[in-house]
Amino acid sequence: MAMATSKPKPYYITTPIFYVNAAPHVGHMYTMILTDVLKRWQELKQRQSILVTGTDEHGMKIQQAAAKVGVPPKEFCDRGAEVFKDLAKRIDISNDVFIRTTDQRHREAVEYAWQMLQEKGYIYESRHEGWYSVSDETFYPQPQVQLIVDPPTGRKIMVSIETGKE
8 A cells, every 4th residue: 555655844944023123233143043054954954944034014113213213114114124134135044035014925824814813713802901111012010010200301101110111
């Protein structure tokens, strides 16, 4: 009896998707290099691999950074994505895909995943209370925040007790 041989699935590797609100730093380069080494190792072992990197182009950090330089968020993201693409090229990363969260294919994938989760009852309306820290990108419950006076400005601000960030 002949057995069907299935082709092995590609080894899938991804970096974090990087926020474009600031210039790349050594941490971005470090994760790109680590994932590239992993991809090249898989290829040395004759295993097909796919390396994905890219940029995350949503959220209040992006809106605030774009407003600070006086450009629309999309234009700001376009510029930032090019900087990260250039970094990958300069350090010779062998990525197969550069994804942007503003890409149509990304939007379609997210909508598909959302629909599947919704159909299974995992997405529902509810209520959440808390304080949102833009820099930490986290909602904190009231016991984890405190009101302080910002020394340089004298302004009262709410900060996370853990990180000290607004």
